[in-house]
Amino acid sequence: MVPPLVTIVSRGTRKKQAEFEAEALPHMDVLYNFALRTTGNEDDAQDLLQETYLKAYRFWDKYEKGTNIRAWLFRIMKNSYINRYRKETKEPDKVDYDEIENFYNTIRAESTDPNDLQQKLFGHLLGDEVTKALESLPDDFRTVVILCDIEGLTYEEIAEFVECPIGTVRSRLHRGRKLLQAELYEYAKKQGVIKSD
């Protein structure tokens, strides 16, 4: 009597495992990249990825089949990150935007030709510097810049992932890109590409 009943339980669990692997594992690369950009180092990214997949498997029965699984996995990852890794919150409304405006006034004074500025500012940058600039952004801004500019998600998909209105996504994207420019400008100054004041 024991083996058939246990077999039923095993078969049900194995079916769950097979479904989970078929649907969730193909998104590992996308999730890993997001974890890496968000945490800034490979060890934390690996831990975050593992935690995300374990939680996703544990709550697999709660996932509504046929809905956007990538959005569901991203939300688990985002919440895990917030609970475990985000110790210092950089609140968007505490960023000094006057500093950003001053940046624009400075670069306008230096050059009126944006193509010249592109070459000066961005032509000498290496991948590491851009990655560091991205990692220095506040979490909420970095998330939307990564999802839009690297992952290529639409505003609607980003709004669903981060659970905020599309208007907020637009605003964070705009401000995030401006902050990024300011960071890259600082790198360029440190490299001597742009003369310091």
Added chain:
Amino acid sequence: MDCSLAEEYFGDAIDRVLPTEVEQEFRMHLEGCCKCRNAYELEGFSKQVVRDHVKYITTPKVVRAAVTKSLKAAYRESLGRGRGWIESFLSPGVFIPTLAGGVVFAAFILLLTLRNESPYDMSAHTAPNDVINLTFKNFALIRSGQFEPALVTCSPESIADFFERNKVDFAVSVLKVPCDSYSAIWSEYEGVKVAHVLYKIGGEMLYVYQISQDEALEGPKFSLPPAAKIALAKSGWYTDPNHPNCNVVVWTVNGTLCVASSTMKKDKLLAVLTTQ
């Protein structure tokens, strides 16, 4: 268009989602405003820089292996949990007395039903594919916590949207009664879609099993007691007589067959169902 409004559209233009009705005005403003043109192009460059310099990385093999290993441990744990309670239940000290008690109880019930049952009971619903039988089984699973809903909400409109999103191909009936909560899940029986709606009303549960009326009454996959078919054809309603408290009601609405099973008493259940 002024500069502050143009700035609001920078992101949309860079990401190529600028509304067409705004595009011409936006481009004209950029042509005439050097400050905005510079700012717009710089913002576009920052997107390009991120795309050009931040490389997309394939998950390293060692990371993938670590994730797979931890998932396999989770699989073993969940398998072990499933086996654990079954093996405890099936130990001789528990199983044999339970089996003996079950046999005695079944014999008692059989004795009672044999005395009352006529050679052919028009209201019997013991067939495995009988809709009333299926409703009872599901309600028992719900009450024991084994049949979990996919959606729990305070809004009946969300229930209707849920079934529409999941392409349930008949009109799911949602009772408009004040509830503590509404829950929903859909499933398939022999390839036919089934909608399940659970209402929690002041500590009592009302479960409604719903399928297409055509499938229930004319299709090959489901059965209904003859007495139910006759009553539904006459009045659109049927109350099951095999349950003294009459907590099973069947009705048709908008091409859907609904079977309600509830912990409520008969009069309260009928009052809830007939106020629609």
